[in-house]
Amino acid sequence: MVDLKQMERVGIQLVRPDGHLTETGRDVWERMPEDRKRAFYQWMVQVRLFDRRSVTLQRQGRIGTYAPMEGQEAAQVGSALALGKEDWIFPSYREHGVAMVAGMPLDRILLYWMGRVEGNRAPEGVRVLPPYVPIATQIPQAMGAAWAAKMKREPSVAVAYFGDGATSEGDFHEACNFAGVFRLPVVFFCQNNHYAISVPFSRQSAVPTVAERASAYAIRGIQVDGNDVLAVYTAMEEAVRRGKNGEGATLIEAVTYRRGAHTTADDATRYREDSEVREWTEEKDPIARYERLLMEEGLLTPDRARKWEQRCRETVEAAVKEAEAAPAPPPSHLFAHVYKDLPPELVRQRRQLTGGDETHA
Amino acid sequence: MPVISYIDAVTQALREEMERDEKVFVLGEDVGVRGGVFRATGGLIEDFGPERVLDTPLTESAIAGVSIGASVYGMRPVAEMQFADFIMPAVNQIVSEAAKMRYRSNNSWHCPMVIRAPYGGGVHGALYHSQSVEKIFAGVPGLKIVTPSTPHDVKGLLKSAVRDEDPVLFFEHKRCYRLIKGEVPEEDYTVPIGKAEVKREGTDVTVISYGLTLHFALKAAEELEKEGISVHVLDLRTLVPLDREAVLEAVARTGKALIIHEDNLTGGFGGEVASVIAEHAFFELDAPVRRLCGPDVPAMPYSPPLEKEFILNPEKVTAAIRDLAEF
Numbered sequence: 183m184v185d186l187k188q189m190e191r192v193g194i195q196l197v198r199p200d201g202h203l204t205e206t207g208r209d210v211w212e213r214m215p216e217d218r219k220r221a222f223y224q225w226m227v228q229v230r231l232f233d234r235r236s237v238t239l240q241r242q243g244r245i246g247t248y249a250p251m252e253g254q255e256a257a258q259v260g261s262a263l264a265l266g267k268e269d270w271i272f273p274s275y276r277e278h279g280v281a282m283v284a285g286m287p288l289d290r291i292l293l294y295w296m297g298r299v300e301g302n303r304a305p306e307g308v309r310v311l312p313p314y315v316p317i318a319t320q321i322p323q324a325m326g327a328a329w330a331a332k333m334k335r336e337p338s339v340a341v342a343y344f345g346d347g348a349t350s351e352g353d354f355h356e357a358c359n360f361a362g363v364f365r366l367p368v369v370f371f372c373q374n375n376h377y378a379i380s381v382p383f384s385r386q387s388a389v390p391t392v393a394e395r396a397s398a399y400a401i402r403g404i405q406v407d408g409n410d411v412l413a414v415y416t417a418m419e420e421a422v423r424r425g426k427n428g429e430g431a432t433l434i435e436a437v438t439y440r441r442g443a444h445t446t447a448d449d450a451t452r453y454r455e456d457s458e459v460r461e462w463t464e465e466k467d468p469i470a471r472y473e474r475l476l477m478e479e480g481l482l483t484p485d486r487a488r489k490w491e492q493r494c495r496e497t498v499e500a501a502v503k504e505a506e507a508a509p510a511p512p513p514s515h516l517f518a519h520v521y522k523d524l525p526p527e528l529v530r531q532r533r534q535l536t537g538g539d540e541t542h543a
Numbered sequence: 544m545p546v547i548s549y550i551d552a553v554t555q556a557l558r559e560e561m562e563r564d565e566k567v568f569v570l571g572e573d574v575g576v577r578g579g580v581f582r583a584t585g586g587l588i589e590d591f592g593p594e595r596v597l598d599t600p601l602t603e604s605a606i607a608g609v610s611i612g613a614s615v616y617g618m619r620p621v622a623e624m625q626f627a628d629f630i631m632p633a634v635n636q637i638v639s640e641a642a643k644m645r646y647r648s649n650n651s652w653h654c655p656m657v658i659r660a661p662y663g664g665g666v667h668g669a670l671y672h673s674q675s676v677e678k679i680f681a682g683v684p685g686l687k688i689v690t691p692s693t694p695h696d697v698k699g700l701l702k703s704a705v706r707d708e709d710p711v712l713f714f715e716h717k718r719c720y721r722l723i724k725g726e727v728p729e730e731d732y733t734v735p736i737g738k739a740e741v742k743r744e745g746t747d748v749t750v751i752s753y754g755l756t757l758h759f760a761l762k763a764a765e766e767l768e769k770e771g772i773s774v775h776v777l778d779l780r781t782l783v784p785l786d787r788e789a790v791l792e793a794v795a796r797t798g799k800a801l802i803i804h805e806d807n808l809t810g811g812f813g814g815e816v817a818s819v820i821a822e823h824a825f826f827e828l829d830a831p832v833r834r835l836c837g838p839d840v841p842a843m844p845y846s847p848p849l850e851k852e853f854i855l856n857p858e859k860v861t862a863a864i865r866d867l868a869e870f
Contacts, residue, residue, distance in 0.1 A: 270616070299649040311615070312648045316639045322605040323640065326612020326620075333568065333594055333618065340612065352632070356605035363600055519650040520684055522708040525737060525784030528684075 193405040193437055196412040199466050201474025210416055216481065221263060222411045223476055226255040226469050227487075228494045229279040232288060235498045236278075236295060240446040244506065245295040249276045253409075253441030256468030257373045259283055260414030261341070261436070264422055267307055270327040270340040272320035275313040276373075276440075277343045284310050288501035293508060299519075300508070318344060318351035321370065325357050328366040328425075339367045339425035347378025349395065350386045358433065362399035367425035369418065370401075370433040373408060375440035380453035392435040401431040408436030409468035439466070512536075547727050550720035552694035553583045553659070556701035557621060559731060561591050564619060567705055570597040571606055571623030580625055581661060581720055603629055607636035607658065611644065611710075614656040619705060627662035627676045627714060634679070641710040642685030657704045661717035663755055663805050665854045668717070669845035675806035675837070680712055681782055681815065687711045687736055688782040692757040694725040696780055699734030707736060716754040716805075723758060737781050739789035745775035748868045749793045750860075751816055752803040753779040760803055762857035763864055772868045782812050790816060791824050798829035801867050805855060808836040830870040835863045 196207030203211055211219075233252045240248040251258065258279030265271070271284055278291045285308040294301030294313070302312035314320035324342035331338040348354055349372060361368045372392045376383050389395060396403025402424070406413045414436055421432035439462035443450040450459075476482035517524060517532040524532070547555070561567045568591075569584055575598035578585030588596040599606055603624060610620040624630045630637070637658065645653040664673030680686055689704055689711055691697045697715070704711040742757065743764050750760040757778050764774035777793040779786065794800045800820055802813035813834040820832050835855065837843075843853050 270612075272612070299647055301649075302647060302651060303649045304651045311652060314640075316635060319608065319635060319640050322608025322636065323612035323615070325605060326609035326614070327616045328612075329597075329609055330613040330616035330618045333613075334616075353604055353608065353635075356600075356602045357608070359600055360602060360605045360609065519645045519648075521645070521687075522653065527784060527787060 193407050194413045194417060195407040195410050196416060197410045197471055197475055199409075199471050201471045201478060203475065207412060210412060214412075218263070219476065219481060222259060222415070223469075223472055223482065224490060225259040225263065225279075225283055226411065226472065227491055228497065229255045229259060229282060230469060231491065231494045232278070232282070232291075232498050235502065236292070237442065237446060239292075239502065240295075245292060246297050247445050247447050248295050249445045250442035251276045251279055251440070253439045253462060253468070254373055254375060255279055256411035256472070257408035257414055257436040257438045260411040261371050261418040261434070264415050264418035265339075265341065267309070268336065268338040269309065269422065270324065270338065271310045271343065272324040272327070272340065273311065273313055273343045274317075274320065274345060274348070275315050276345065277313065280343060281310050284308060286310050288498065289504035292501055292505035296505060298508070298511065300511070318348040318353035320344065321348070321353050321357035322360065324368055325360045325366055328361070328368045329364065331367055332364075337426045339369055339422050341369045341371055343371050343373070345378065346372060346374040346376065346383050346386055346392060347381070348372070349392050358395070358399040358401060358431075361431035362401045365428065365430040367428070368431040369421045369425060370431065371418070372433065372435045373438050374435050375438050377440060377444070377454070379444040379448060393433060396433040401433055403433045403435070405435045405437060408438030409466050409471070411468060411472055438468075544726040544728060546724050547694055548721050549694050549697055549715070549723040550581060550583055552697035552727050553701060553715060554585060554587070555727070556698045556705070557584065557587060558590070560702055560705045561587065561595060563731075566617065567619040567621060568595040568597065569621050569623065570599050570609065572599060572601055572625045574598060574623050579623065581717065583659070583715075584623065603632040604636050607633035607641065610656040610658065611636060611641050611654050614654040615644070615652045619655055621657045621659060621705060624658060624660040626668075626672050627660035628671045628674045630658070630660055630676055633658075637680065637686070637710070637712070638683050642683050645709065646685060653708055654710045655708050657701075657711045657713050659713045659715060661720070662714045663716040663718055664843040664850065665718045665755065667845070667847070667850065668843070670842035673843035675804070677714055677782055678806050678811050681812050685710070686783060688714065689736060689780070690714045690716070690753040690782055691780055692716070692719065692754050692778050693723065694727045696734050696740070696778070698727050699732055700736065700780065702731070703733045703736050706733070711736070714754070718755050719758070734780070737784045737786055739777055739779045739781070739786035741775065741789075741793065742778045743774065743776040745773040745797065747773045747797055748799045748801060748864050749775045749777065749797045750801050750803060750864060751777045751779060751790060751793060753782065754805065756803045756805055756855050756860070759855055759857045759860040760864075763861040766857070766861050767864055767868070770865070772865065774864055779816075785815065785819070787819050787823070790819055794820050794824045795827045798827055799867050799870065800828070801833045801835060801863055803835045803855065803860060803863075805837050807839045808834060809839045811836050830867060833863065833867055835860065
């Protein structure tokens with residue numbers, strides 16, 4: 183029998199779009215440390231300014247095709263701030279906000295979008311895998327990290343980040359089923375941004391929410407307002423706690439909106455109405471509502487907001503400088519890290535390419 | 544030295560590696576309580592428990608994906624695909640992910656994992672329990688592909704595969720499981736991945752093969768010796784990375800090369816071996832390079848006469864060698 187209580191179909195909201203706390207939101211707010219409240223804001227602004235700058239850099243030909251994430255800052259920052267250093271992150275290609283919060287330096291993220299694999303090098307102690315591009319392949323891999331945590335008796339959860347399109351892939355099903363059967367310390371974090379390139383969610387699923395699919399796997403399913411950073415954080419914190427307590431997996435559906443195109447190579451006006459984009463931009467913006475809340479609560483002033491934005495811009499510019507200053511890889515880097523030790527045939531191919539120059543970064 | 548079967552060599556290697564390193568664990572369909580449908584993992588669950596001998600749902604893509612994730616976290620998973628035929632749902636994980644993890648992460652992460660799969664036919668397995676799949680992966684850099692033919696090599700190569708720092712596909716010919724027996728040392732030893740081995744010395748014709756057909760070549764060589772034809776037999780043992788030196792050396796011994804495998808002719812690994820010979824040993828050749836392979840039909844039939852027609856045997860191999868010897 184399906185336990186309907188495992189499924190919470192109502193999207194959780196703690197901060198209303200007008201910036202006012204709900205009743206439960208007020209309780210959560212009162213218990214939240216002040217530095218955490220500030221961190222939500224600071225990271226969201228940092229992530230947004232990074233994102234906007236990246237789109238510009240792409241237009242200027244200074245980075246390659248880029249996947250913008252503006253509009254999804256609350257989902258990414260709120261979820262990532264609920265994780266510890268011991269937790270594993272298996273991201274898709276639109277999760278640079280998550281990666282940043284988890285400790286990936288901004289210049290490396292830019293390097294990645296410049297086409298440099300060096301950008302995927304995780305600093306020591308940062309458990310962030312490189313962005314997964316084939317759609318949903320990262321989800322079963324997160325199950326593997328969770329299974330390893332279980333075998334090692336380490337209190338660590340693995341988080342698979344993916345979009346609504348990924349829920350139509352077989353790997354999503356296989357992973358949910360695996361997590362259910364073995365009660366794995368896993369969080370499935372789905373950012374339902376309503377579109378997989380041009381295809382709307384209604385073409386991905388006849389079931390109206392991602393969250394309710396959880397009941398088919400006997401895992402917990404929660405739908406949250408993905409533009410409400412407080413709600414996302416609270417849902418994620420609970421999911422992480424449950425995972426570490428041996429209570430199994432949680433599927434979180436964060437309902438959000440991709441304000442820009444799928445990538446800089448896409449034109450979203452071909453498949454979305456202006457009015458829809460305007461509604462999400464003007465009425466449901468994740469940063470605007472949280473900014474209002476902070477100001478009302480006396481934790482932010484327009485002056486301090488401006489100063490913080492300025493600081494974020496400087497941080498981004500420093501990262502751009504750093505990334506652009508990175509020397510181009512030598513041609514032999516083409517053969518770096520195919521295997522731990524390069525087999526003789528690949529050594530020959532490398533020599534042929536480089537004319538004997540064996541150096542590689 | 545004890546004589547054991549090919550499949551017992553698999554089990555021994557797994558058991559010894561699990562005893563040696565607690566990070567090694569086995570996962571797959573029916574590998575636990577059932578001990579594997581072929582019993583390759585027989586007895587392991589009793590000694591290592593259900594966590595380290597994990598019976599999974601029917602979920603090949605997740606079996607591969609879980610192995611990737613666990614290996615990134617420092618474990619040493621040995622996944623079993625129940626039949627090589629059923630590896631297809633996992634191809635995305637293997638080709639797009641396992642093969643590329645080290646490369647695309649700039650060496651931050653890697654996948655020290657093994658995927659074992661019984662392949663090949665001649666056991667009345669029909670269309671979906673008889674396929675050879677090695678050619679599907681042979682052109683995917685980042686993977687290693689091991690195809691042993693003897694119990695000695697099975698044990699030594701499987702141990703090497705478990706200890707390897709990169710993903711290894713370990714293909715076991717299922718007809719060899721109980722048919723092929725051989726001496727296997729009881730002590731710990733490894734056979735290096737990427738090294739072919741001369742299994743018989745000869746002077747007239749060089750046969751290059753792996754898996755079950757290697758044994759057909761050895762049988763044929765015995766027969767042909769009576770006719771005065773001396774056959775040199777090279778067992779590739781590893782397809783990727785290919786031991787090119789050994790191939791070229793073996794060809795140079797006789798000037799005539801016959802490549803034999805059960806996988807079908809077109810796109811089969813023999814084409815790669817033939818190219819290497821053509822590129823680097825052209826002037827050693829006294830005859831065109833020949834291939835004796837499975838026919839280019841979609842699958843091995845269930846019908847016994849048709850299966851017999853599909854599959855190679857010592858007689859077909861003998862005829863092909865004799866023909867080349869007389870060229």
